[in-house]
Structures are given as C-alpha cells and as structure tokens.
Amino acid sequence: MTDLPDRRLLLVHAHPDDESINNGATMARYAAEGAHVALVTCTLGERGEVIPPGLRHLAGPALGAHRRGELVAALRELGVEDVRLLGGAGRYGDSGMMGIPDNEDPDCFWQADLDEAAGSLAEVILELRPQVLVTYDDNGGYGHPDHIQAHRVAMRAVELADARGHRVQKVYWNRMPRSVAEAAFVRLQDELPGLPFAKTATVADLPGVVDDERITTTLDGGAYGAAKAAAMRAHVTQIDVAGSCFALSNELAQPLFTTEYYELVRGEARPGETDLFAGVTPEAS
Ligand SMILES: [Zn+2]
Numbered sequence: 001m002t003d004l005p006d007r008r009l010l011l012v013h014a015h016p017d018d019e020s021i022n023n024g025a026t027m028a029r030y031a032a033e034g035a036h037v038a039l040v041t042c043t044l045g046e047r048g049e050v051i052p053p054g055l056r057h058l059a060g061p062a063l064g065a066h067r068r069g070e071l072v073a074a075l076r077e078l079g080v081e082d083v084r085l086l087g088g089a090g091r092y093g094d095s096g097m098m099g100i101p102d103n104e105d106p107d108c109f110w111q112a113d114l115d116e117a118a119g120s121l122a123e124v125i126l127e128l129r130p131q132v133l134v135t136y137d138d139n140g141g142y143g144h145p146d147h148i149q150a151h152r153v154a155m156r157a158v159e160l161a162d163a164r165g166h167r168v169q170k171v172y173w174n175r176m177p178r179s180v181a182e183a184a185f186v187r188l189q190d191e192l193p194g195l196p197f198a199k200t201a202t203v204a205d206l207p208g209v210v211d212d213e214r215i216t217t218t219l220d221g222g223a224y225g226a227a228k229a230a231a232m233r234a235h236v237t238q239i240d241v242a243g244s245c246f247a248l249s250n251e252l253a254q255p256l257f258t259t260e261y262y263e264l265v266r267g268e269a270r271p272g273e274t275d276l277f278a279g280v281t282p283e284a285s
Pocket residue numbers: 014015018144147
C-alpha cells in the first residue's frame with residue numbers, strides 16, 4: 001500500500017475490549033493526529049462473562065458475533081477504522097482463563113501453532129509497514145492464556161516481518177507504574193460511596209503493573225478521555241463504566257486511566273518519551 005500516512009501504529013490484542021481498556025486514549029490520539037492506527041484482535045472473546053442480565057443468553061459463537069459488533073462500535077468512538085481478526089473471524093477461539101479445560105480445545109488460541117499465527121500477523125505487518133507495534137509483556141500483563149499468546153505471536157511476527165524486509169522500529173508493552181496505580185486506588189476508595197460498585201479491585205488486579213523505573217513512555221491522553229470512556233462503554237457485555245472508573249464482570253471498581261504507559265522493548269527510547277513515534281523515521285525499511 002502506498003497511500004498510508006507517514007506514521008503507522010499497529011496494536012495486537014487478545015479480545016475485543018482489551019484495546020479500549022489498555023490503549024483507548026493512545027489510539028484516539030494518533031487517529032486524530034492523522035496516523036494510521038490498526039488493530040489486530042486475536043479472538044472474539046466468546047468465553048467472556050456477560051455483565052448485563054438481559055444479554056446473558058449470549059454464549060459461544062453468538063457472544064463472539066456480538067462482541068465483534070461491540071468492537072466495531074468501540075473503534076468508531078476512537079476514530080479507528082482498520083480492525084482485523086487474526087487469521088480471519090473465528091480462526092482462533094477464546095481460550096478462557098488459565099487452568100480451565102477450555103485451554104485444551106485444539107481450536108483455541110492457546111493451542112495455536114505459533115509460527116502459523118505469527119505468519120498471519122506478519123502479513124499484516126508487511127502490508128501496513130507500521131513503525132510502532134504495541135502489545136503485552138511476556139505474562140500477557142496478567143497471565144491470561146490468550147494475552148500471553150498474543151504477546152508471543154506479536155513478538156514472533158516482528159521477527160518474521162524483519163526477515164522479510166520490514167523492520168518494526170519500536171515495540172512497546174502496555175504498562176502501569178506501580179505508584180500511579182496505588183495513588184489511583186487510594187482516590188477510588190474515597191470515591192467509592194458515590195459509585196455503583198460495592199468494592200474496589202486492587203493494584204494486584206491490574207495488568208502490566210511494574211516499578212516506575214521500567215516506564216519509558218507516558219502518553220497523555222487527557223484530551224481523549226471521553227473517547228476512551230465511550231469506547232469502553234461500547235463493550236456493553238464486558239465493561240460497566242461509571243464516571244472515572246469502571247468494572248469488569250467481577251464488579252470490582254478500578255480506575256479508568258486516560259494517561260497510558262509503555263515500556264519500550266525494541267528500539268531506542270528517548271529520555272522522558274511522550275510520543276510512541278519519537279525518533280522513528282517515516283519509512284521503515
Ligand atoms: Zn482480554
């Protein structure tokens with residue numbers, strides 16, 4: 001493709017909703033600034049728990065189809081049009097939480113052949129030629145099999161694309177600085193009496209929490225907080241948003257962060273980076 005903008009960002013996520021929770025402000029900001037923002041989601045999340053009682057009849061493929069619609073609606077809020085499902089819709093099934101029998105299903109993403117899945121993603125990389133790729137750390141942020149596998153597939157795809165002529169200049173993992181998480185939960189505890197949730201989650205429940213020194217890049221998405229909240233709200237079956245916090249199906253309140261944090265793991269970080277594209281050259285080759 002020759003008509004893509006100079007700046008191209010690719011995000012790799014496990015399920016519909018992960019993109020909005022982790023990177024909603026980042027995606028909205030770069031889309032608004034004219035960068036090409038593309039998302040590859042690896043599964044449709046058809047084993048997710050459904051929050052609204054009126055939608056709990058949705059399960060399996062019907063839930064996957066519904067969540068696909070939620071994903072498209074969420075991305076509309078973020079101004080992002082390029083969303084793909086790894087290997088095509090339904091190619092990889094949701095593996096469910098770690099340790100459950102669903103992890104053994106040969107069609108689930110956890111059982112995917114790494115090079116085949118990474119090969120599919122490498123094709124997307126070669127088509128879009130992103131300079132920057134965002135995914136999870138090697139524990140998937142919090143240990144979910146599909147998130148761990150998304151990490152493996154993304155990192156392997158970067159290598160495969162490299163061997164075939166496109167070098168992704170910067171790879172970032174989603175992060176949350178421990179001090180920021182701790183302070184946010186202190187504030188949330190104070191606000192709890194006015195919220196529709198009975199309890200808060202804890203820092204241990206958040207994905208990607210690390211010591212502050214590990215953070216290389218801070219994305220101020222304050223101007224895109226409303227877009228991020230709207231995108232999260234579009235994931236009706238999965239997320240309950242209230243003011244500046246939200247809850248997943250466990251009904252535990254957690255902060256909705258509009259500043260998003262990253263650790264650069266490939267490429268050279270500029271000191272105090274506030275832009276994922278800092279230092280990249282327009283044409284990666
Ligand atoms: Zn997920």
